[in-house]
Amino acid sequence: MYRFINLVSQDAPDSLASDISTGLSSPEKYIHHKYMYNAAGSELFERITQDPNYYPTHAETEILTRFSPEIAAQLADNTAIVELGSGSSVKTRHLLTAMVQHQGKTLFCPIDISGDFLQENVKRLSADYPDLDILGVIADYYVGLAALADEIRQPKLLLWLGSDIGHADPATAAMLLRDKMLPALRPGDKLLIGIDLKKAAEPIHRAYGCPGDNDPLRYEFNCNALRHINQKLDGNFVTDNFQRYCFYNETAGRLEIYLKSKVDQQVTLNTLDQTFVFKADELIRIHFAHKYDQNDILQLTQAAGLTLQHQWFDAKHWFSLNLLSVGAA
Numbered sequence: 001m002y003r004f005i006n007l008v009s010q011d012a013p014d015s016l017a018s019d020i021s022t023g024l025s026s027p028e029k030y031i032h033h034k035y036m037y038n039a040a041g042s043e044l045f046e047r048i049t050q051d052p053n054y055y056p057t058h059a060e061t062e063i064l065t066r067f068s069p070e071i072a073a074q075l076a077d078n079t080a081i082v083e084l085g086s087g088s089s090v091k092t093r094h095l096l097t098a099m100v101q102h103q104g105k106t107l108f109c110p111i112d113i114s115g116d117f118l119q120e121n122v123k124r125l126s127a128d129y130p131d132l133d134i135l136g137v138i139a140d141y142y143v144g145l146a147a148l149a150d151e152i153r154q155p156k157l158l159l160w161l162g163s164d165i166g167h168a169d170p171a172t173a174a175m176l177l178r179d180k181m182l183p184a185l186r187p188g189d190k191l192l193i194g195i196d197l198k199k200a201a202e203p204i205h206r207a208y209g210c211p212g213d214n215d216p217l218r219y220e221f222n223c224n225a226l227r228h229i230n231q232k233l234d235g236n237f238v239t240d241n242f243q244r245y246c247f248y249n250e251t252a253g254r255l256e257i258y259l260k261s262k263v264d265q266q267v268t269l270n271t272l273d274q275t276f277v278f279k280a281d282e283l284i285r286i287h288f289a290h291k292y293d294q295n296d297i298l299q300l301t302q303a304a305g306l307t308l309q310h311q312w313f314d315a316k317h318w319f320s321l322n323l324l325s326v327g328a329a
């Protein structure tokens with residue numbers, strides 16, 4: 001059984017327009033990473049996760065395959081799962097299987113901004129899991145979470161996989177957890193968050209196709225933000241005029257991905273009635289992925305006002321899954 005709430009149509013056009021206008025007018029230009037995702041972007045990301053070099057997906061899959069029954073056993077009876085940025089939910093299926101085995105009928109609420117992709121995913125899940133009651137929420141994370149806060153009266157597990165928490169710097173991530181997520185949760189609710197760990201630059205570079213612009217799949221994925229903006233804001237970005245530039249910044253502990261303008265150029269977004277000037281070699285920041293060590297995770301947890309209840313790791317210790325409690329464990 002499934003149904004949907006679509007909050008994007010009311011919420012997105014204005015926020016996309018103002019986000020893009022602000023980001024491209026800034027002295028150091030940026031585009032929020034979420035604008036890489038529409039149906040085409042979600043498909044491209046799925047293809048990246050199938051690359052053996054993309055260890056975050058494989059390590060997190062290893063953890064969920066092995067430990068999902070143990071995770072399910074740590075949750076209160078009748079726990080609903082709310083997943084932020086669910087994508088294809090391929091990894092989530094391991095936990096859903098364990099939850100259904102553990103407690104029977106389970107409410108699952110995936111939230112994702114990529115609406116068409118979410119709808120297809122929910123239909124497939126519903127066909128494969130008769131014991132799931134699915135409420136698909138097409139929305140930005142925080143809009144979706146706020147809408148669910150009143151809708152769900154039972155205990156909740158907030159699931160945030162893929163180390164998507166790493167898009168923000170650790171201080172901002174703590175603030176997002178504390179100020180934007182906790183208000184949607186109650187004492188006793190839990191969060192299960194995938195966090196990529198600090199490691200040598202080499203496997204990180206291979207995972208993200210860095211350095212340089214020689215990875216066609218990841219280039220297409222990053223350029224999908226430009227195509228998405230062209231489509232939504234009647235723009236004339238020419239993707240061939242940009243190349244990828246990315247590297248692991250060991251000092252800051254983060255992977256950085258930019259689109260670099262190959263030439264002096266101007267881009268007009270007709271819906272905004274704005275033209276943006278790009279100099280040759282000028283960068284647009286498109287994606288940061290912060291990596292954590294154990295101390296960083298403890299600091300994040302403490303700053304967010306959460307309790308770290310349990311952690312699971314893959315065999316190489318490259319990735320962590322962290323169970324956090326609202327209030328005391």
Ligand SMILES: C[S@@+](CC[C@H](N)C(=O)[O-])C[C@H]1O[C@@H](n2cnc3c(N)ncnc32)[C@H](O)[C@@H]1O
Nearest residue numbers: 034037085086087112113114139140141161162
């Ligand atoms: C990197 S993918 C991860 C997908 C999946 N969780 C995984 O671990 O493989 C990020 C997902 O989050 C969604 N997303 C990104 N930013 C979002 C936001 N602010 N609100 C809602 N969904 C978002 C994207 O559409 C995409 O499906």
